Amino acid sequence: MLTYPDIDPAIVRIGDFAIHWYGMMYLIGFLGGWWLGRRRAARPDSGWQPEEVGDLLFHVALGVVLGGRIGYILFYNLDLFLEDPLVLLRIWQGGMSFHGGLIGVLVAMWLYGRRTGRGFFQVSDFVAPLVPVGLGAGRIGNFINGELWGRPTDLPWGMVFPFVDARPRHPSMLYEALLEGLVLFVILWVYSSRPRPTMAVSGLFLFCYGVFRFAVEFVREPDAHLGFIAFGWMTMGHLLSLPMILFGLLLLLLAHRRPQTAGTSSAGGH
Template structure:
């Protein structure tokens, strides 16, 4: 049994400005994605040039933050925002939806792809391996905030989080850090080291993320105000991840059926 280390969610403060670890995790994720993107852009078969990474990062950052926050409100917290509209803007308190952020990134990349003259799917294949770094760091931010805990467990790495009682719980944020961050990054980075058929990398991202998120939801406590949607186990996260798995498998199948060729 482990005890949760009581971490101050505020990393440092400058006068009245409090800088939260949650926000810093997003900043570190964007910075890391920028440098990884510049490295990937060196290859002549990618649609992005190194000098274009600055603009691409801005587009993606806007998509992640706006889509992630709006998605969380729509999927998980609409009632609370109706009672307190300013909650929409208190991002440092947590409350970002991956699925909403994904929609935001898709829209942003669709716009940017037209700007640089490549197809939407070619750009998404470039961006997909850059995303897990931010996902993993975001889960560390959830852990520091003391949110998104799992059910009680007797496993030796169960962690006691006193605000929820003295029973050890699955540290589901750390599971997601390892699966959505470390594992997904490793799989996508190794797979995309050489040219692949268009849609293959994007499809793999959707299928792997959707699968690991679906599995973690079995040990993660659903949002109290939503609970289980059906069968006493189906969560909102699983419902939103199911189309990702199906769509990812379809994209992989289409890619390797020869309907699209890698850009060379």
């Protein structure tokens, strides 16, 4: 049995000012995505220039932060927002929804593509392999914040979260860091290392993330104010992940059924 380490969520405190680990994880995710994006863009068959990556990720960063926070409030804490609207701005306290962030990123990629004359899936296929770095870092931030813990377990790596109770629980945020971060990154990076049909990389991202998140929801403690929302076992995370799985499969099917042309935009990165 393991015990959750007592980690100060702030890296540095100077009076009322503090730099939080949670925010640092987002910075690591964006910097990692920028570095990997420049590597992908430097490939001769990428259809991108390294200089474009910074502008693209600025759009993505806005989509992640705005969409993630708004989605968290709308999907999980609408009552709290109605009581205290300023909670929307307190990002350092934790509380970001991946599904809300995804919607924000989709809007940001559409706007960027429209401005640069690229199709939506040209942009999303390029961005998808960069995203798991930020996802993995964000889940480490959840662990440091001591949030999104799992259900009770008797497995040897069960972890006691003293601020919850004395029962060993799944460290579900670490499962997500592994699956949504490392495993998803390897799958997408390897898959996108060769030219693929337009939409294929985006479809694989949606499908794999949806499957990983759906699976982890079985060991993650449901939000106390929501509980199980259907069939006695389905959580909000389950419900939001199902469309991702189905839409990802649809994109993969359409991508491989469309006539392929030379020089697709999905290539990138050894």
